[in-house]
Amino acid sequence: MSNVRFLYTHKFDTATIYSSSEVAGLPDDNAVQEFVAKKWRTTGKGTVEIPEWIKFYVGSTAKKITMLAIFGHNLTSGAIVKLQAYSSDEWTVPPAYESAALTWNAQALVLFLDQTYTWWRITIADPNNTDGYIEIGRICAGEYYEPGMNIIETVTMSLIDPSIVTESDGGQGYSIEKTKYRMYSVQFGDINTAQQEEIETMFRAVGTTKPLIFALDPGAYPEAQTIYGKFKGGSLDRALKTLAYGDCGLVIEEKVT
Amino acid sequence: MTFIPTNSGEYHLIAQIYLTGLTLYYADSNLSMSDGHYYDGRMSASALSRAFSSFTEPTQRQSTITITLRDEDLTIRQLLDTYVWGNRRVKLYIGKGRNLSDYKLEFNGLIKYPDGIDFDLEKVNIQLRDSRNSDWVILPANKFWKTDYPHLEDAAEGQPIPIAYGAFSYLPMPVRCIDTTLNEFKIADHAIVDILQVYLNGDPVNNTNENLTLATFRISAYDPASDVVTVSFLGKLTGYTSFTDPISVLYDLLDYENVLSENIDFETLDELAIEFKDLRCRRYINEEISSNTLIEDLAIECGFDVFIIDGRYTARSRCPQLITDLDIDEMSILTDSFKVETDPESLYANKINCYYSYSPQIRDYLLMGQENNIYEQGRLGQIIPRTINFKWLYQKSDVYIVAQRLLMLYSREINVIQITALGDAILLDLADHVGITFGHYFRRPMMIREVTKNFDVMSCTIYGYDMIKHMLPGYWTDDDAPSYEDATPEQRAIMGYWTNDIGEAKPGDPDSVKSCWW
Numbered sequence: 001m002s003n004v005r006f007l008y009t010h011k012f013d014t015a016t017i018y019s020s021s022e023v024a025g026l027p028d029d030n031a032v033q034e035f036v037a038k039k040w041r042t043t044g045k046g047t048v049e050i051p052e053w054i055k056f057y058v059g060s061t062a063k064k065i066t067m068l069a070i071f072g073h074n075l076t077s078g079a080i081v082k083l084q085a086y087s088s089d090e091w092t093v094p095p096a097y098e099s100a101a102l103t104w105n106a107q108a109l110v111l112f113l114d115q116t117y118t119w120w121r122i123t124i125a126d127p128n129n130t131d132g133y134i135e136i137g138r139i140c141a142g143e144y145y146e147p148g149m150n151i152i153e154t155v156t157m158s159l160i161d162p163s164i165v166t167e168s169d170g171g172q173g174y175s176i177e178k179t180k181y182r183m184y185s186v187q188f189g190d191i192n193t194a195q196q197e198e199i200e201t202m203f204r205a206v207g208t209t210k211p212l213i214f215a216l217d218p219g220a221y222p223e224a225q226t227i228y229g230k231f232k233g234g235s236l237d238r239a240l241k242t243l244a245y246g247d248c249g250l251v252i253e254e255k256v257t
Numbered sequence: 258m259t260f261i262p263t264n265s266g267e268y269h270l271i272a273q274i275y276l277t278g279l280t281l282y283y284a285d286s287n288l289s290m291s292d293g294h295y296y297d298g299r300m301s302a303s304a305l306s307r308a309f310s311s312f313t314e315p316t317q318r319q320s321t322i323t324i325t326l327r328d329e330d331l332t333i334r335q336l337l338d339t340y341v342w343g344n345r346r347v348k349l350y351i352g353k354g355r356n357l358s359d360y361k362l363e364f365n366g367l368i369k370y371p372d373g374i375d376f377d378l379e380k381v382n383i384q385l386r387d388s389r390n391s392d393w394v395i396l397p398a399n400k401f402w403k404t405d406y407p408h409l410e411d412a413a414e415g416q417p418i419p420i421a422y423g424a425f426s427y428l429p430m431p432v433r434c435i436d437t438t439l440n441e442f443k444i445a446d447h448a449i450v451d452i453l454q455v456y457l458n459g460d461p462v463n464n465t466n467e468n469l470t471l472a473t474f475r476i477s478a479y480d481p482a483s484d485v486v487t488v489s490f491l492g493k494l495t496g497y498t499s500f501t502d503p504i505s506v507l508y509d510l511l512d513y514e515n516v517l518s519e520n521i522d523f524e525t526l527d528e529l530a531i532e533f534k535d536l537r538c539r540r541y542i543n544e545e546i547s548s549n550t551l552i553e554d555l556a557i558e559c560g561f562d563v564f565i566i567d568g569r570y571t572a573r574s575r576c577p578q579l580i581t582d583l584d585i586d587e588m589s590i591l592t593d594s595f596k597v598e599t600d601p602e603s604l605y606a607n608k609i610n611c612y613y614s615y616s617p618q619i620r621d622y623l624l625m626g627q628e629n630n631i632y633e634q635g636r637l638g639q640i641i642p643r644t645i646n647f648k649w650l651y652q653k654s655d656v657y658i659v660a661q662r663l664l665m666l667y668s669r670e671i672n673v674i675q676i677t678a679l680g681d682a683i684l685l686d687l688a689d690h691v692g693i694t695f696g697h698y699f700r701r702p703m704m705i706r707e708v709t710k711n712f713d714v715m716s717c718t719i720y721g722y723d724m725i726k727h728m729l730p731g732y733w734t735d736d737d738a739p740s741y742e743d744a745t746p747e748q749r750a751i752m753g754y755w756t757n758d759i760g761e762a763k764p765g766d767p768d769s770v771k772s773c774w775w
Contacts, residue, residue, distance in 0.1 A: 025282075025294035037287030038295045135289065163265075166679055166714050169595075169695075170587035174679040175265035176715055178286075257287045257298060 002219035003150040004186065007067045008205055008212035009142040012120070015056035020046075023133070028054055034211055036072035036137035036228060037257040045134055046125040048080060052134050055089075055121035056141075062087070064116040067144040069213050070102070070109040071228045072137020072256070077104045079126035085117035095121070105223035112144075112218060138228055140213055145202060149191045155216065156185040157225075181254040182227055184216060193244040203236040214252045227254040260361035262681050262715070266353040270712045271296050271360065272324060273348045274368075276340040283326060285712075291356045299327040301713075302349070305364060307687050308707035308720075309562060320387040320565075322349070322364055325380050333381040343370025347385050348568075351683070351712060361684075363710075365568030367391055387565055392514045393549040396420055396542055399446050406435040410481040416543075418446035421492030422509070423501040423539030423651075429456050429487035430541050431618060440479040442486055444472040450491035458485055492541075501538045503559040503649065504530035504572070510548050510555075511570060522571035529572050533559055538649040541617045554648045558659060564687045573688040578724065581692035581702050583685060585678050590695050591716060594677035597723075600670035606643035607633040607668050609660045613647035622646065626653065628660040630668045632760075643667060672723035674703045682717040683710060691719065701725060741769055 012032050019028035019040065026041035031054055046052035068083055075081065081104075085097040097117065102109040120141065124134050162178040188199065206212050208231050216225040232251040240246040262268075269288060274281040284296035303323040324347070326333045336342075345368050352360025368374070369384040376382065397417040403409050413433040421430065421444065432442040444452070449472045455464040457476060464474040479486065493501070493509070504526055511521060536559055542551070556563050556572070563572045607630040612622035634640050645663065650656050674693060678685075685691065685708055692700040703721035710717050738744075741754050741762040749769075754762035756769075763769035 023293040025292070026289055030289075030295065035287045035298070037289060037298065039289035041289065041293065137289075164714055166591070166716065168587060168589050168679055169592045170590075172588040172679075173264065174589070174715065177265055177267040179267075 002217065003146050003148075005067065005144040005146045005215040005218045006202055006212055007069065007140060007142050007144040007215075008202055008210070010140050010211075011058055011063050011065065011142040012056045012139055015058045015120075017054065017056055019054040020044075020052045026135075031136050031139045033138070035257065036255060039072065039135045039137050042124075042134045045127060045129040045132060046123075047127050048125045051080070051123040051125040053121055053123045054136075054139070055091075055119060057089070057119055058117075060118065062116045062118045064114070064143055065120065065141050066112060066114050067213070067215075068102075068111040068113065068122075068139070068141045069226060069228065070122075070136055070139050071107070072135075073109065074129065074131050074133075074135040075104065075109070075124070075126050076129050078128050079104060079124060081109055081125075082123050083111055083113070084121040084123060085115050086119045086121075087117055089119055091121060103223055108223050108226050108228070110215065110218075110222045110226050112222065140211075140228065144213075144215070145198065147188065147191070147195050147198065149188065149195055151186040152189040154187060157216075158183045158185075179256045181229075181256045183229075183232065183251065183253045184214060184227065185249070185251045186216075188248045188250075190241070190245050191248060193246075196238055196246055196248060199248055199250075200236060200238075203231065206231065208232065208234060211255060212252070227252065228256075229254040260352045260359060260684070262353075262683055264680060268351070268353045268712075268715055270300070270302055270363075271350050271352075272300055273350075274342075275346040275348075276336070276342065277345070279336075279340060281336070283324075288355060291358070299333075301325045301327075305349075305710045305712070306708070307564070309564070309687060320364065320366070321384070322366075323382055323384050324349070325382050327379065328376065328381045329379055334376060337374065337376075337381070342368050342374060342383070344368060344391070347383075349385075362567045365565075388520070388568065392516055393547050394514050395545050396510075396513055396548050396551065397446055397545070398513065401433055401435065401443075408436040408438045410434040410437055412481065417545055418443065419541060419543040420447065421445045421449065421490070421541045422506055422649075423493075423537065424491050425539065425541065426453055426489050426491070428614075428616065428623075429454070429489045430543075431485065431487050434479060434481060434486070435473070437479070437481055439475055440477065441466070441473055441475045442488070444474075444488060444490055445492060446472075447493050448472060449493060453489040453491065456487045456489075459487075492539075502530060503533050503536055503538050503555055503561075506538050506540075506555060506649070507552065507563070507572065510552055514548050516570060520569050522566070522569045525571045525573070529561060529574060532574055532576075533561070536650060536655050537652050539651045540615075540649050543617055558645070558647050558650050560659065560662065562688045566686050575704070578690060579702055580690060581700070582689045583681055584692035584694065584700060585676075585682060586694035589678045589680045589682060590693075591677040591679060594675070594718070595695055596675045598673045598675070601673055602671075604667055605670055606641050606664070607637065608640050608642040609664045609667075610642055610644040611647060611656050611660045612644070613653075613656045614651045615646075615648050624653070626657060626660065628657065628664045630664050633668045673706075673720060674701075674723055675718070675720045677716050677718040679714075679716050682719070683715050685717055685719055690724070691721065 017028050021043040022028045023041040026039050028040045030038045031040040042052045081102045083099040084095040086095045097115045099111055102111050159182055161180045164176040166174050214227050229252045232253040238246045238248045269284055271284040282294045282296040283300040284298050285300055287298035288296040305322040307320045349364040350360040351363045366385040366387045369386045373384045397420045399418045401409055401413040401416050432444050435441055435443045448470045452467055455462050462476055464476050466475040560575045561572045609628045611626045614623040616623050647656055689705045691703050694700055702724040704724055705719050705721040707720035756762050757764045761769050
């Protein structure tokens with residue numbers, strides 16, 4: 001089991017973005033907007049020969065990307081999604097880097113890599129998509145942080161249904177369905193000062209207001225157990241023990257809308 | 258757009274705010290909708306309340322709803338500084354999912370101005386009001402001015418140019434001289450049907466140069482200082498029939514309010530026009546008055562409700578009916594929400610006084626009549642009168658029909674039923690008829706007088722009048738109709754029966770007591 005990974009430096013968020021197509025009210029900028037429900041919607045669904053694409057120019061200085069994650073999509077399991085990279089905006093020739101097709105998952109598509117480029121492009125072909133278009137809520141890319149000491153085994157994953165249920169006098173239930181989301185409660189046990197400070201640095205960067213990605217088991221379940229969310233609770237609490245070792249708990253709440 | 262509630266669904270309330278040059282899209286949750294717009298999930302909304310003023314004032318009270326937009330990021334406050342928000346249109350839709358075709362226009366209103374917006378550090382509250390509040394106009398709209406009529410008689414300067422609905426055959430109205438050099442007079446600010454007779458100081462005189470389009474005529478001699486000219490005429494006959502019926506008047510008043518035809522429910526109003534086609538209306542409007550007041554008077558006298566649903570003006574007869582728009586029972590009625598009050602508005606009356614045939618000249622009613630429920634007066638030991646002033650209806654037969662109807666309605670205490678219902682009930686609106694099966698009621702029809710929708714839990718609290726026990730005294734009953742003993746409960750509710758002196762259709766059975774009229 002790999003150690004957990006956090007991604008909170010979103011390098012595509014400040015990139016210049018281009019796309020093959022977009023609906024006027026749902027432009028490609030939405031792909032890096034905080035809310036997953038704020039979609040980038042294409043006009044077509046792409047084919048293997050002519051895929052839909054979205055590309056990011058991260059600036060004249062190449063940037064290292066070690067993790068890519070896509071959330072809030074309408075892709076079918078037959079969709080072919082690849083990440084490409086190049087040192088210039090030249091996509092007619094084989095790119096300098098091209099990933100294998102990302103593994104489909106209803107919640108997330110995740111890729112771990114180690115590449116440094118100025119131009120990045122995601123190609124999408126989903127010819128059997130019955131919506132007739134491709135929709136993506138959030139694309140995150142950057143360098144993940146992996147603590148040296150992994151979390152302890154007592155992980156709690158809660159699947160929360162915030163739906164509102166009201167019952168009539170006859171016992172009939174009427175519900176307003178809400179989107180279900182996950183919440184992970186994890187604990188680092190007896191970690192040294194350096195790791196405590198790394199976690200504090202991360203918490204200072206995002207607090208409880210900015211989004212991050214949490215991958216519980218990036219080796220075995222990179223897609224199924226990776227969530228886009230925020231730290232829950234107003235504080236980072238550490239129980240300090242002797243020799244500067246301590247325990248630290250984190251709660252990450254998935255943001256699906 | 259169609260919204261079909263189910264027991265469970267992903268329901269949302271979404272808003273479109275039409276600022277000049279910018280349309281904003283908000284919802285109660287972040288949504289990328291089928292129309293290609295992102296609806297920012299920063300909105301919540303208060304309950305939406307709609308109500309008629311009362312049974313005796315059957316026009317819609319101003320509907321109110323406040324939307325709250327979260328604004329920690331200052332987005333809304335910056336927009337408040339950049340754009341004009343006051344009096345700008347807001348449409349609220351309720352529905353489920355992402356497809357706009359699964360949504361229903363629930364409220365089509367304007368941002369209240371002034372005093373319609375307040376905010377703090379976290380949120381902006383925006384009060385909405387229904388369109389009706391901005392549609393009303395002052396009538397008559399035009400006045401006599403010497404800039405328009407250079408030879409206008411002095412006394413007419415600044416006076417409203419009258420609007421005249423209906424036939425003034427036997428009630429001559431005063432007219433203004435718009436050209437003292439030609440002795441030309443103008444009757445109304447619109448085309449009329451006919452000029453019947455002109456009177457100079459009460460004596461019939463001949464007239465010339467009739468122009469029915471301009472509603473003008475001339476006479477041979479006139480002294481503005483001493484003469485009074487009156488005329489009997491047929492006014493603005495816009496009628497469905499050969500005379501002016503109430504729905505035709507309603508259409509015409511909405512036209513004065515410049516209500517777009519797309520905002521009028523013609524289908525329903527045309528059906529209602531057939532029901533009211535025999536009522537004759539007349540009104541001479543020579544003093545400024547709100548069009549809302551004119552419509553309200555019309556609705557009270559003729560017995561229908563005027564209201565706005567889905568942003569469209571519509572009307573519904575207040576005649577009690579057993580036909581229901583929706584039946585609800587314990588499967589959708591919320592626990593502890595059922596409540597019945599007895600005549601909370603104190604509408605009871607056993608005598609109706611009617612004043613009618615209003616004369617603008619003497620500013621009073623020419624005729625008076627009354628209807629008594631002698632049985633009820635005796636039973637109660639007290640005469641409780643209600644007075645109705647008829648400003649539109651002027652014929653004795655029409656007035657007495659209305660008076661008898663009102664007497665029947667008011668001669669028993671009106672039960673008011675209140676419930677909160679779930680599911681389909683969210684679709685209910687004012688004047689809808691709901692069949693209640695709950696407690697000892699079985700498909701009991703009630704007419705909704707007030708509705709409050711809580712979108713947070715998709716519930717609808719309705720407040721309405723029990724239409725059987727207190728409002729439905731009985732229709733004419735055919736000879737071959739079943740007797741009281743053989744009739745079903747529903748037949749017993751709607752049919753009339755011969756009773757003994759204390760109202761028992763089945764003598765000795767107190768449960769068979771009906772209203773005893775004659």
